[in-house]
Amino acid sequence: MKKFTCVADIGDLRAAVAEALELKADRYKYCELGRNKTAMLVFFNSSLRTRLSTQKAAMNLGMNVMVLDVNQGAWKLETERGVVMDGDKAEHLLEAIPVMGSYCDIIGVRAFASLSDREADYQERIIEQFIRYSGRPVFSMEAATGHPLQAFADLITIEEHKQTARPKVVLTWAPHPKALPQAVPNSFAEWMNAADYDFVITHPEGYELDPRFVGNARVEYDQRKAFEGADFIYAKNWSAYNEADYGKVLSQDRDWTVDEEKMALTNNAHFMHCLPVRRNMIVTDGVIESERSLVIPEAANREISAQVVIKRLLEGLQK
Ligand code: AN0
Ligand code: CP
Numbered sequence: 001m002k003k004f005t006c007v008a009d010i011g012d013l014r015a016a017v018a019e020a021l022e023l024k025a026d027r028y029k030y031c032e033l034g035r036n037k038t039a040m041l042v043f044f045n046s047s048l049r050t051r052l053s054t055q056k057a058a059m060n061l062g063m064n065v066m067v068l069d070v071n072q073g074a075w076k077l078e079t080e081r082g083v084v085m086d087g088d089k090a091e092h093l094l095e096a097i098p099v100m101g102s103y104c105d106i107i108g109v110r111a112f113a114s115l116s117d118r119e120a121d122y123q124e125r126i127i128e129q130f131i132r133y134s135g136r137p138v139f140s141m142e143a144a145t146g147h148p149l150q151a152f153a154d155l156i157t158i159e160e161h162k163q164t165a166r167p168k169v170v171l172t173w174a175p176h177p178k179a180l181p182q183a184v185p186n187s188f189a190e191w192m193n194a195a196d197y198d199f200v201i202t203h204p205e206g207y208e209l210d211p212r213f214v215g216n217a218r219v220e221y222d223q224r225k226a227f228e229g230a231d232f233i234y235a236k237n238w239s240a241y242n243e244a245d246y247g248k249v250l251s252q253d254r255d256w257t258v259d260e261e262k263m264a265l266t267n268n269a270h271f272m273h274c275l276p277v278r279r280n281m282i283v284t285d286g287v288i289e290s291e292r293s294l295v296i297p298e299a300a301n302r303e304i305s306a307q308v309v310i311k312r313l314l315e316g317l318q319k
Helices: 013-025 049-060 093-102 118-122 125-133 148-161 183-195 223-227 295-317
Strands: 038-043 064-069 106-110 138-140 168-173 198-202 218-220 232-236 270-272
Touching: 013 148, 013 183, 013 295, 038 049, 049 064, 049 295, 093 125, 106 125, 106 295, 125 138, 138 148, 138 295, 148 183, 148 232, 148 270, 148 295, 168 183, 168 223, 183 198, 183 232, 198 223, 218 223, 270 295
Parallel strands: 038 064, 038 106, 106 138, 168 198, 168 232, 198 218, 232 270
Antiparallel strands: none
């Protein structure tokens, strides 16, 4: 594997899940693979899980790890080409990227959507420049339009807990006070479609996602109807994707909060969320604390999804 930004990069999903479960059972089996190799993790945005789980995954493979928080201690970076740099930005991404690449063997990048320029966000301008100019295999730790390490961990978690071959999985929008990217729901939809589950997306009108990610999923505007018979409820907030409202919060309607009454409509569904989660906005205390909640095992599987991805990037270096 030469890069990891979307489901296509991982290839056959059955094989990827099998590899994940093999690594989970023996996480130090390939501890020599990364010896004398360095992973650099570059963060343009905050993180708890991605930062820790990706470091742990690289360490399990015997790698050295360097973490850079671009906004804390590094020079302020200009990302647009052609700008006269007479403001507060001291360095351009076009120098910073190859410099970072010169110190490592693989690079992970977290660079969220601006939510102000849909075209620039959906062209993935930041991570694409890392792919082009770093000279190293690059993997997404949540870019503008996708969070594939999260979606892969979610897939592993569903495979571990499903009771039927083709479970009903429901992605539901839920309220949040701030404008959040579409990256998590986009990737979740992409991976659920690839896994060929019975997949339904529910959200208020105006929150339609990019059709390229929605694919063949069924869209149901009545949340309660969507929940009927569900085996997994995956909650997430996102801001509007449509051109007129891009990046805006259109609703904070707490009638969309996932609560016990709505979970009772499901087939005793498991509750999932990528975290961090705002309690009693996205989900009630009762649901997230219930025995059907998978939020902690889901987060734990981030170490496993990252380890499969980094292992494959390391194997790709040898070819
Ligand atoms: C981010 C998002 O919604 O993309 C990261 C989620 C993993 N969430 C927040 O900023 C709260
Ligand atoms: N789920 C997730 O990516 O969490 P962090 O933003 O804390 O890394």
